[in-house]
Amino acid sequence: MANNMEIMLAKLKMPLSDLVTAILAMNDELIDSDQLEDCLKFYPTNEEMEQLKKFTDDYETLGKREQYFLELMKVPRMDAKLRVFLFKIKFNVQLSEFKTSLNTVNSACDEVRRSTKLKEIMKRILYLGNTLNQGTARGAAVGFKLDSLLILTDTRASDSKMTLMHYLCKKIASKSPSLLDFHEDLVSLEAATEIELKVLADEMQSITMGLENAKQELAASANDGPISQGFHKTLKEFIGQAEAEMTSVMEFYSIVCRNADALAIYFGEDPTRCPFEQATMTLLNFVRLFRKCDEENRKQEAEMEEVKGVNVK
Secondary structure, eight states, rough: OOOHHHHHHHHOSSSSHHHHHHHTTTTTTOOOOOHHHHHTTOOOOHHHHHHHGGGGGGGGSSOOOHHHHHHHSSSHHHHHHHHHHHHHHHHHHHHHHHHHHHHHHHHHHHHHHHHHHHHHHHHEEEEEEEEHHHTTTTOOOOOGGGGGGGGGGBOOOSSOOBBBHHHHHHHHHHHOGGGTGGGGGGTTHHTTTTHHHHHHHHHHHHHHHHHHHHHHHHHHTTOOOGGGHHHHHHHHHHHHHHHHHHHHHHHHHHHHHHHHHHHHTTTTOTTTTTTTHHHHHHHHHHHHHHHHHHHHHHHHHHHHHHHHHHHHH
8 A cells, every 4th residue: 555655645746835726726637546546545534644643844854754744634624625625526427427318318218209100010019919819808908018129020830930029020111111210210229228317316416415415525625714715726626516506407307207107107017126227228128129030021022032043044
């Protein structure tokens, strides 16, 4: 640990006093997030601080490690200030990535619910199921479970390799070929399957807690005296801007969560039993299976045409 700290201090391109000044000024042009994390990683323990208080008069004779500790100790709650500064540096990127994920989820939900082509294909699947089950209790269904989409490739005709998915694709290709590219309506679906709502909830909580910690340090640093004046002023400006952004993001987050639940409801599912992650993955797998079967149908037809051409010759 001591060797790692010596390496960290050796990498500093400024005197230790200037390092503290840059931290208190929240100058992210002089200090980056990696350096702040190092400062926190090698922050003195309470025991080390108590021991060093005895050597404040011998500053010049101390090693760089001890001098580093003493510089940090000059500022009240320096560890809290380091964390707040680190949060400030990461805030914009963290919030931007969070909003990107929210937009992806929201777009996927909207695309699925607004796709008239997908809706038409679902109608044809329902009609196909009712036709096959004609004369049974399941022959007049008004809907079907979302995961039943995936069993279309499991059911084969007794005398061929054709599955129900192949049959569905063949029928759509002959009757309504414009529906075959329905996947182009769902451009955000694949990216949405990589996002978990629980992770988004944790991220939302992390940002909210970081901002709350910043507000607590703002209140505390108001009583530090001249040493924290610059820090307090910069932090106050940042919090004002961050709170305004967070209000907007939290409203959007609530909307996205409602839309994620509405996706399952759109297919007649219970969101607690078919959460967003399951619904989007099922739909993505259906899209992939549909396109694969359509491609296999086209390949088979092309081979048959080629055979016909050879026979004619």
